[in-house]
Amino acid sequence: xxxxxxRRGRRPGAPDTRAAILAAARELFAVHGYAxxxxxxxxxxxxxxxxxxxxxxxxxxxxxxxxxxxxVDPRVALLPVVEAGVDGAGERLMxxxxxxxxxxxxxxxxxxxxxxxxxxGGQQLVRDGFFRMVLAPVGVALGLDEPxxxxxxxxxxxxxxxxxxxxxxxxxxxxAPADQLVATYAPTLQRYLDGPLP
Amino acid sequence: xxxxxxRRGRRPGAPDTRAAILAAARELFAVHGYAxxxxxxxxxxxxxxxxxxxxxxxxxxxxxxxxxxxxVDPRVALLPVVEAGVDGAGERLMxxxxxxxxxxxxxxxxxxxxxxxxxxGGQQLVRDGFFRMVLAPVGVALGLDEPxxxxxxxxxxxxxxxxxxxxxxxxxxxxAPADQLVATYAPTLQRYLDGPLP
Numbered sequence: 001x002x003x004x005x006x007r008r009g010r011r012p013g014a015p016d017t018r019a020a021i022l023a024a025a026r027e028l029f030a031v032h033g034y035a036x037x038x039x040x041x042x043x044x045x046x047x048x049x050x051x052x053x054x055x056x057x058x059x060x061x062x063x064x065x066x067x068x069x070x071x072v073d074p075r076v077a078l079l080p081v082v083e084a085g086v087d088g089a090g091e092r093l094m095x096x097x098x099x100x101x102x103x104x105x106x107x108x109x110x111x112x113x114x115x116x117x118x119x120x121g122g123q124q125l126v127r128d129g130f131f132r133m134v135l136a137p138v139g140v141a142l143g144l145d146e147p148x149x150x151x152x153x154x155x156x157x158x159x160x161x162x163x164x165x166x167x168x169x170x171x172x173x174x175x176a177p178a179d180q181l182v183a184t185y186a187p188t189l190q191r192y193l194d195g196p197l198p
Numbered sequence: 199x200x201x202x203x204x205r206r207g208r209r210p211g212a213p214d215t216r217a218a219i220l221a222a223a224r225e226l227f228a229v230h231g232y233a234x235x236x237x238x239x240x241x242x243x244x245x246x247x248x249x250x251x252x253x254x255x256x257x258x259x260x261x262x263x264x265x266x267x268x269x270v271d272p273r274v275a276l277l278p279v280v281e282a283g284v285d286g287a288g289e290r291l292m293x294x295x296x297x298x299x300x301x302x303x304x305x306x307x308x309x310x311x312x313x314x315x316x317x318x319g320g321q322q323l324v325r326d327g328f329f330r331m332v333l334a335p336v337g338v339a340l341g342l343d344e345p346x347x348x349x350x351x352x353x354x355x356x357x358x359x360x361x362x363x364x365x366x367x368x369x370x371x372x373x374a375p376a377d378q379l380v381a382t383y384a385p386t387l388q389r390y391l392d393g394p395l396p
Contacts (some may be wrong), residue, residue: 117361117365117366123365123366126366127366127368131368148370149370149371152362152368152370152371153371153382155358155362155368156355156358156359156361156362156363156371157354157355157358157386158358159357159358159361159362160353160354160355160356160357160358160359160360160361161354161358162358163315163354163357163358163361164350164353164354164357165354167315167321168315168321168324168325170325170329170350170353172346172347172350173347173350173351173354179396180396183396184351184395184396187389188355188386188389191385191386197382198377198378198381198382
């Protein structure tokens, strides 16, 4: 049950109940991780039935993405990167990355997630959120051999770029134009996606 | 006045005075950054003369490195990487990186520095410490064109690897053997050091 609309186009519903479910989900996912959190437990913590959780948020995956509080569902945003196949995927991924991170509206919730990396609960969210739910499926959809390992290499480059450009804002990288970033990093990502693996 | 011994071989001195100077230096560098902190101000905050600060710690650069509380002076550790020239520097840099990060004694102080990245004072330390004092001089010593930009590209890869392997400890990257890491990342670093820049 993948939603194909950005999250700001929310399903209607009693705002208090929705908010209570979302708050419960954020807390449980942060403390127990994705695998250790059931939709039933989220419902119980919010004082509602699991069926109501599904009604408002769809699948457990959808609930998890909603709990990340991003403005765009990364699974949806990544579809065009994936659908065109592995050729040129490094460049398309960089274009998407810069587009999402250079716009304040989409950057701020992602930065909040990055800051959470240094807190134990935040680590679960990032590991489960970005690795299990976003990166690993992209690697599988691209038909990569060793999809987990290759997508982690990709992530190791992108996370570092986030830290230098958007968190530390070190010049000249912080002000480098988008097309220069794409041209610089796309070959690295492409090699990680389909180059030789030692 | 570069010390060529690891920092644990400290110069002798009254331990209370040394500690007071170091504590003052850490606080002032964190709050005001490298450029905004004078040796005189550190002395004043510690209740001693600037000459005594120089006596215990050497130059302002040496004091700054001491304030980072690393086990090894990165300027010294990087000498063999730099002295052999840019050919193969990516591989030598990766070997040093993995060696330093895979040993707990040297990893823990570095991790503390990384955690500081998300605090305003910590950002100053990382920007001044790693970029101004470690990376930028390495780029110059290697004779790179655009040394700052190239070393920031290198840093953007290494910082991301730190986050994925040592902070988040995502498998399989967290357990990848050192020689596999070197073989995987050395070509990326080498391209950033002397490949074409868009």
